[in-house]
Amino acid sequence: MRLFIAIPLSAEMQKALVACMHDLKKQGVEGNYVPAANLHMTLAFIGEYDDPKKIKQVLERVPCPKFRLALSEKGNFGNILWAGVKGNQKLNAYVKELRAALKEEGIPFENDKFVPHITLIRKVSAKKPYQVHLPKADMMVTKASLMRSEFRSGKTIYQEL
Numbered sequence: 001m002r003l004f005i006a007i008p009l010s011a012e013m014q015k016a017l018v019a020c021m022h023d024l025k026k027q028g029v030e031g032n033y034v035p036a037a038n039l040h041m042t043l044a045f046i047g048e049y050d051d052p053k054k055i056k057q058v059l060e061r062v063p064c065p066k067f068r069l070a071l072s073e074k075g076n077f078g079n080i081l082w083a084g085v086k087g088n089q090k091l092n093a094y095v096k097e098l099r100a101a102l103k104e105e106g107i108p109f110e111n112d113k114f115v116p117h118i119t120l121i122r123k124v125s126a127k128k129p130y131q132v133h134l135p136k137a138d139m140m141v142t143k144a145s146l147m148r149s150e151f152r153s154g155k156t157i158y159q160e161l
Helices: 011-026 052-061 089-104
Strands: 002-008 030-033 040-048 067-077 080-085 117-125 138-141 145-152 155-160
Touching: 002 052, 011 067, 011 080, 011 117, 011 138, 040 089, 040 117, 052 089, 052 145, 067 089
Parallel strands: none
Antiparallel strands: 002 040, 002 145, 030 117, 067 080, 067 138, 080 117, 145 155
């Protein structure tokens, strides 16, 4: 089972990001656009792991604090275009505590430096320069979710467990 822990986005945040992606499409930006239902912020990517109950126990032991998440910047990791959020001490402290608890339980995860972002387009390419018009949008975070990633009928589907 391919698993990760993420913050699900509110409908309003999804709508704002979809509008941004629609604008990019109109500018001729190509790539694999993330479907609205799959937009999220990954906190810890676990990968193949067959004991979701153990991960859920960590999530219960290290509950997500409530905080506001606001879009603030855009960036790239190679050919991945993403939307970033304003510096948030509660988010960063939570991710640090969550990852420490996963490590303590022996749950493997990618321990890359945490850069809070929401992937918009993979394999992005454009024949001419483009502008990313990131909307002003924010949401209240109330939980982190354990998610499963499956590839079905040529599409990636994320499901909350």
